[in-house]
Each structure stands twice: as structure tokens, then as C-alpha cells.
Amino acid sequence: MRHPVLAALTLATLFGASAAQAETTVIRRDAPDTVVVDRPASESRTVERRESSDGCSTKTVTKENDLGDRKTVTKESCD
Numbered sequence: 001m002r003h004p005v006l007a008a009l010t011l012a013t014l015f016g017a018s019a020a021q022a023e024t025t026v027i028r029r030d031a032p033d034t035v036v037v038d039r040p041a042s043e044s045r046t047v048e049r050r051e052s053s054d055g056c057s058t059k060t061v062t063k064e065n066d067l068g069d070r071k072t073v074t075k076e077s078c079d
Helices: 002-022
Strands: 042-050 054-064 071-077
Touching: none
Parallel strands: none
Antiparallel strands: 042 054, 054 071
């Protein structure tokens, strides 16, 4: 009587293990490509800050590269 029960438990264990393996999914993702930003070696930057009596402050940043291209950004904040 013990042998059929033992055989049934062994078969149930084997089928259960194979069913669990069948449901396993492996997802592999490649790392995204690396982005390299080349910054000019000779770039001058000027930062100017001003504060007024009414609580407002202004920050102006001017960048100029070796080709003579210039970009100015001004930011104003009032508290």
C-alpha cells in the first residue's frame, strides 16, 4: 500500500517541478548606448549677479567659444 502512494507523490513532485520550470521567463535587456558630449576646450564664461533694493536679483551668464559664438542667458527672480 505504501509503494503506490510513494510513487504517486514522486510523480506529483516531478510534474510540479517541470510545470514550475515551464513558467520561468528570463528577460535580458542591453544597456543603452553611451552618449558622449564633446565640450569645447577653450570656452570663456562670464557670470554677473545683481541685486536690487526691491528684493529682485538678476543673474546673467555669457558663454563664448573659440569660434567667437556667444550665448547669453539671463534669469531674474523676485522673492
